[in-house]
Amino acid sequence: MALIFPVIIAISVLFLFELFKKFRKIQKVNYYGSKIPGPPANYVMGNMSMLQNESSHGLIKMFMEEAKRERERGSTVMRFMLPGKILAFPLTGKTVSKILESTTEIDKGEDYDFFKPWLGGGLLLSIGERWKAHRKMITPTFHFAKLEGYFDVFNQEAKIFVECLEKFSESGETVNLHPYINRCTLDIICETAMGTKVNAQFNHKHPYLEAVEGYTSMMLEYAYSPLMWNPFLFWLLGHKKRQDFLLYTLKKFTGDIIAERKAAIESGEVEKSNSKRNMNFLDLILSQKETNVLSEEDLRSEVDTFMFGGHDTTTTSASWTCWNLAHNPDVQEKVYEELVEVCGDDPNGDITYEQANKLQYLDRVLRESKRLIAPVPSVERQLQNDMEIDGYTIPAGSNVSIAPMVLHSNHLVFKNPEVFDPDRFLPEECSKRHPYDFVPFSAGIKNCIGQKFSILNEKVIISHLVRNYRIEPKLKFNETLPCFEAVAKPSKGIPVKLTKRV
Incomplete structure (x- = not known):
């Protein structure tokens, strides 16, 4: 009994100490946050009520509207405040360059911790020497000579995609293109990068696709739901069980692909190459595994990262391109006319690498679609040190958002930004803008390594459609x-x- 009181006192002291730390953190956030342009914030909860009361798609609209409001006031940076945290948005290509060009501030931060059980230490989340080593290892996968070799698969799967849609053209029935594109891009990434056919286009309830959608939706829910930040409440409310189920599905899918490819190589079914340029992505990292560069967990993380990055962003981009073409029939006809001119009038003919690079109007259409609706709305960096952006001090621990959704809607750079106009990307128009006013694949040292693969993949899919x-x-x-x-x-x-x- 005598021990109870010291224990209670110790627990109370620890609780008060943690409370004091949180109070000091909130003080610091409010001190710096009050000096940065942004919406009025509650002293403790910041702007959390604004974020929690919006739907997922409402958040994008809100961020864009707040950015426009701040630009009209002359601001080049804006902020939102969360409990003990600042979320800063550079509003111009010039101000975002400070974070994009930093060689030290490349930490994705704690908001990406939710992805770590899935993507681990893969290229998307790694930093420092680990990131440099992995980036160097993976770069040969995207050499132009390898990209040209992927076109057989691009064409083959795009034709299957077109065939799957034929019944809707015959019946006149409405079709949602997004899941069809999603299955097509999954088949493409599995075959080009992993050397494995999964035939997702014939499986309309593919568990991997459903798990990806579930996990990414859960990440947003986690980011703006403080109750989920507490591990005990996360478990008690059933979120941990849901997360574990999704992780099992995601890891099993990639684990099975790795195991099958290993077995095929070991049995001699797949001829082993000593040339990096002749290897697909999975074979390349399997060869690194043999020289002990990668652990088993490294291997799985890189495959999961590549699977997610290689098909989900392309799916989203191609889907919005179709939507923009549907709502701009004159643009759609120009795309068709260019295709006939460059590739011929056979609707079933393959698109070659050389032809894809000649489709300049389609290229501008794809860019304008990514400007109007950025496939990746935002990525964040958590500052390890204080950073000054255009006269404003963003304190260490804050998140700086590299947000194409905000940058691409800048009405001071893109006149009438809500209008779809591919000619914004004529060379003479591009030369008038800051290079970072348009960053659909991010920029700087951590730009998207697979952007050329994604663009060519999307060109072939859209061309066949x-x-x-x-x-x-x-x-x-x-x-x-x-x-x-x-x-x-x-x-x-x-x-x-x-x-x-016809």
């Missing part, structure tokens, strides 16, 4: 909206009517 069908929307443009998640998936899909070209 437009050569075979006219696309008409079945909802108004803003009746399906981008969601504020890891990728900006459409809230109501991409519902269209397809008419066979």
Whole structure:
């Protein structure tokens, strides 16, 4: 009994100490946050009520509207405040360059901790020497000579995609293109990067795709729900069980692919190459594993990172491109005319690497679609040290958002930013802007390593679709909206009517 009181006192002291630390943190956040432009904030909860009361797609609209309001006041940076934390948004290409060009502030931060059980120490989340080593190892996978070799798969799977849609053109029934594109890009990434066919286009309830969607949605829920930050409450409310189930599905899928490829190599079914340029992504990192560069966990993390990054962003980008084409029939016809001119009038003919690079108008269409709706709305860096951006001090521990959704809607750079206009990306127009006013694949040393792969993949998919069908929307443009998640998936899909070209 005599020990009870000392224990109670010790627990009370620890509790008060933690409370004091949190209070000091809130004091610091309010001191710096009050000096940075942004919406009025509660002393303790900051702007949490604004964020929690918005839907996923409503968050993007809110961030863009606040950014416009601050730009009209002459601000080049804005902030939102969360309990004990600042979220800062550079509003121009010039101000975002401070974080993009930093060689030291590259930590994704604690908001990405939710991804760590899935993507671990893969290229997306790693930093420092580990990141440099992994980036160097993976770079040969995206050499232009290898990209050219992927075109057989790009064309083969794009044709299957077109065939899967034929029944809708015959019946006139509305089709949501998003899941069809999603399955197509998964088949492409598995075969080009992993050397494995999974035939997702014939499996409309593929568990991996459902798990990716579930996990990325859960990440956003976690980021803006303080109750989920407490490990005990996270478990008690059933979130841990849901997370574990999704992780099991995700890891099993990639684990099975790795095991199958290993077995194929060991049995001699797949000929082993000593040239990095001749290896697919998985074979390349398996060869690194043999020289003890990668642990088993490293191997799985890199495969999971590549699987997620290689198909989900391309799916989102291609989906919004289709939506923009559907709502801009004149642009769609120009794309078709260019395809006929460059690739011929056979709707079933393959698109070659050389032809894809000649599709300059389609290239501008893809860029403008990524400007209007950024496939990745935002990525964050957590500052390890105080950083000054255009005269404002962002304290260490804050998150700085590299937000294409905000940068691309800058009405001071892109006149009438809500209008779809591919000619914004004519060379003479691009030269008038700061290089970082348009950053769909981020920029600087941590730019997207697979951006060329994604662009070519998307070009082939869109080319086959437009050569075979006219696309008409079945909802108004803003009746399906981008969601504020890891990728900006459409809230109501991409519902269209397809008419066979004759």
